[in-house]
Amino acid sequence: MQPHDVGEDVVFSGEFRLAMYPTIIQGGMGVAVSNYRLARAVAQAGQMGVVSGTMLDTVLARRLQDGDADGTIRRAIGKFPVPEIAQRILREYFIEGGRKPDTPYKSVSMHSMKSAGLLIDLTVLANFVEVFLAKEGHEGLVGINYLTKIDLPTLPSIFGAMLAGVDFVLMGAGIPRAIPGILDRLSRQEPTSLKIDVEGSSAEDCYTVEFDPRKYLIKQTDLKRPKFLAIVSSSVLALSLAKKSSGKVDGFVVEHHSAGGHNAPPRGGVRVDEHGEPIYGPKDEIDTDSFQKIGLPFWLAGGYGSPEGLRKALESGAKGIQLGSLFAFCNESGIEASIKREVIEWIQKEKPEVFTDPAASASGYPFKVVPVESSLSDELIYLNRQRICDLGYLRQAYKKEDGSVGFRCSGEPVNNFVQKGGKIEETCGKKCLCNGLMSTVGLSQVQKDGYLEPPLVTAGKYIGEIKRIVGQNRDNYSAQDVLNFILDKAAHPHTKPILTK
Numbered sequence: 001m002q003p004h005d006v007g008e009d010v011v012f013s014g015e016f017r018l019a020m021y022p023t024i025i026q027g028g029m030g031v032a033v034s035n036y037r038l039a040r041a042v043a044q045a046g047q048m049g050v051v052s053g054t055m056l057d058t059v060l061a062r063r064l065q066d067g068d069a070d071g072t073i074r075r076a077i078g079k080f081p082v083p084e085i086a087q088r089i090l091r092e093y094f095i096e097g098g099r100k101p102d103t104p105y106k107s108v109s110m111h112s113m114k115s116a117g118l119l120i121d122l123t124v125l126a127n128f129v130e131v132f133l134a135k136e137g138h139e140g141l142v143g144i145n146y147l148t149k150i151d152l153p154t155l156p157s158i159f160g161a162m163l164a165g166v167d168f169v170l171m172g173a174g175i176p177r178a179i180p181g182i183l184d185r186l187s188r189q190e191p192t193s194l195k196i197d198v199e200g201s202s203a204e205d206c207y208t209v210e211f212d213p214r215k216y217l218i219k220q221t222d223l224k225r226p227k228f229l230a231i232v233s234s235s236v237l238a239l240s241l242a243k244k245s246s247g248k249v250d251g252f253v254v255e256h257h258s259a260g261g262h263n264a265p266p267r268g269g270v271r272v273d274e275h276g277e278p279i280y281g282p283k284d285e286i287d288t289d290s291f292q293k294i295g296l297p298f299w300l301a302g303g304y305g306s307p308e309g310l311r312k313a314l315e316s317g318a319k320g321i322q323l324g325s326l327f328a329f330c331n332e333s334g335i336e337a338s339i340k341r342e343v344i345e346w347i348q349k350e351k352p353e354v355f356t357d358p359a360a361s362a363s364g365y366p367f368k369v370v371p372v373e374s375s376l377s378d379e380l381i382y383l384n385r386q387r388i389c390d391l392g393y394l395r396q397a398y399k400k401e402d403g404s405v406g407f408r409c410s411g412e413p414v415n416n417f418v419q420k421g422g423k424i425e426e427t428c429g430k431k432c433l434c435n436g437l438m439s440t441v442g443l444s445q446v447q448k449d450g451y452l453e454p455p456l457v458t459a460g461k462y463i464g465e466i467k468r469i470v471g472q473n474r475d476n477y478s479a480q481d482v483l484n485f486i487l488d489k490a491a492h493p494h495t496k497p498i499l500t501k
């Protein structure tokens with residue numbers, strides 16, 4: 001019997017027989033690395049494509065200002081259920097023919113406890129557009145990934161994705177206990193609130209952001225409630241989420257610290273080795289038996305990007321694997337073509353070493369950094385960069401003396417951070433992930449004096465597996481190449497494509 005032929009794992013969609021649970025999840029990769037093109041390619045090939053939901057409001061505003069040359073974005077905007085909102089956003093940001101390359105992008109205001117209506121509309125629309133395009137032209141599965149830590153835009157973001165029929169919501173980088181119940185409420189199109197993490201607040205304080213989806217209401221029937229996968233690194237957290245969340249958790253992505261992007265810190269606190277990398281120990285290894293006992297489906301992530309990795313995961317009781325690094329540098333991903341080529345060449349020449357930087361991210365989580373030339377990984381480039389905070393997604397909310405809420409980011413200009421009560425030592429080694437990651441996907445802001453933030457590239461420790469796909473001579477590969485490499489059907493007959501007529 002095939003694993004995908006059993007019980008509730010199979011649903012029917014039109015003439016397709018569609019497994020509810022994929023073998024491979026293409027992991028969400030921000031900012032705009034896992035864009036609609038990549039997610040669509042993977043979903044079309046019968047596995048699950050996941051778009052990154054991080055900073056999509058700014059991504060959409062910048063794509064529109066770059067002229068949307070082939071009209072794809074405007075076609076999706078044309079399908080938004082409230083045409084007046086779609087038109088307003090187009091009037092605000094679209095530039096026919098695109099802005100001149102040395103002209104700064106019109107900025108999008110930062111999210112706050114009470115974000116302006118235009119920003120909320122833009123956020124709903126941007127998430128709708130990304131999911132709409134990822135789902136276009138096939139019946140496969142599409143998910144969206146958010147970071148729990150970036151909480152201010154969460155409600156309108158999820159709702160926009162749900163308006164486009166997103167199948168899965170995946171969230172890590174925090175404890176997303178409130179989200180399952182929020183998905184229930186949003187599917188019924190009910191007003192919703194989310195508690196915001198405010199530093200310095202006491203148990204009596206309750207700071208929330210509110211969102212009323214009825215403004216975008218188009219039909220009386222409920223929206224589809226996407227399945228919810230929490231991204232975790234410990235079975236203790238998983239069990240607590242399974243038991244104490246505000247609604248149903250449908251499964252887990254279990255991420256090892258070798259994964260690309262942010263990682264969970266070592267248990268017991270961060271100590272670093274002689275290279276400055278966090279020291280992980282046996283307690284940080286994934287205990288798959290404990291996950292099996294929880295009884296919910298799970299996928300393993302972080303270093304599973306090989307046919308052997310998939311086999312190992314299936315043998316340990318997982319439904320499959322989530323992959324990031326292999327997809328990050330394929331043709332369909334959002335990373336700039338020149339950076340992809342440089343990384344592929346590097347992997348062909350030497351054994352690639354990726355650095356786990358304990359300090360780079362204002363989120364406080366360790367962050368993997370690839371030593372790409374002219375990027376923020378270069379010490380000199382880092383030291384010469386201008387500290388700017390004009391996107392602000394990783395700002396931390398804090399309680400001011402008068403009880404109101406302020407925002408600060410340890411990557412912002414040091415004086416500003418300290419004036420807001422931040423500790424100077426927290427600013428050491430901080431990189432601007434918002435601007436650096438935007439630069440990596442070709443959407444960097446031109447600052448007043450022409451300064452462009454250098455890119456910041458992330459990938460997992462096992463990025464070298466890409467060499468098994470490209471060999472010594474090819475300089476590019478597709479998402480389908482990744483799937484062919486992993487699924488290696490001859491060796492693993494039970495991992496057949498899940499989308500069949």
Ligand SMILES: Cc1cc2nc3c(=O)[nH]c(=O)nc-3n(C[C@H](O)[C@H](O)[C@H](O)COP(=O)(O)O)c2cc1C
Binds near residue numbers: 461
């Ligand atoms: C370029 C890149 C960006 C990533 N961004 C995110 C993100 O925004 N949110 C998230 O939950 N995981 C993110 N990840 C992690 C992936 O979704 C995935 O879990 C991980 O890459 C799996 O491990 P692997 O890199 O060994 O394949 C990112 C990974 C990469 C390579």
